[in-house]
Amino acid sequence: DAKTTQPNSMESNEEEPVHLPCNHSTISGTDYIHWYRQLPSQGPEYVIHGLTSNVNNRMASLAIAEDRKSSTLILHRATLRDAAVYYCILMGGGSNYKLTFGKGTLLTVNP
């Protein structure tokens, strides 16, 4: 499975934007970029996914580099409820569409 690299931890202040980076230099043309997050004491939940174009939904935005070797998850206004571990995952047909989790980024949101 293609690997992703994320910072171990990041910190943000409440109501400020947060940019969570992910490097995936070995991404293949058919790999989708998925983001999941895991709040304390809960199972991971889907945040967003994309292939080539930037994507927006009610939770976040996903900015994908033109060469697709990196992406950034953007939380427009962080809240205390956004404190979680964020996982960037590549998924494609070769992986049988299973999610392979790395260590993720622990996001701390300060009031």
Place this chain on the structure above:
Amino acid sequence: DSGVTQTPKHLITATGQRVTLRCSPRSGDLSVYWYQQSLDQGLQFLIQYYNGEERAKGNILERFSAQQFPDLHSELNLSSLELGDSALYFCVSSPGVRGYTFGSGTRLTVV
């Protein structure tokens, strides 16, 4: 409520014992994945079933087995339990290709 039901939520058992974890996927989802989350290993893919058939295997020990029944619910059987098997076990439900919903997990403690 994610729509994925896992029972029991908590389980405490002794070494050498056998336990069964149960998962009911979201209505209409044909695919079930099992994941193990421990402090030192993170989230590890164990096994996937699609419409009753095993589709992919990950880091699943021989002491562990799973199956998906005609009504699409799935069971993960863990036998000859060891202290190191203590972990959170997540069931993931998917309609087939994209869109993965995690259950709230079963916390297994082996004493």
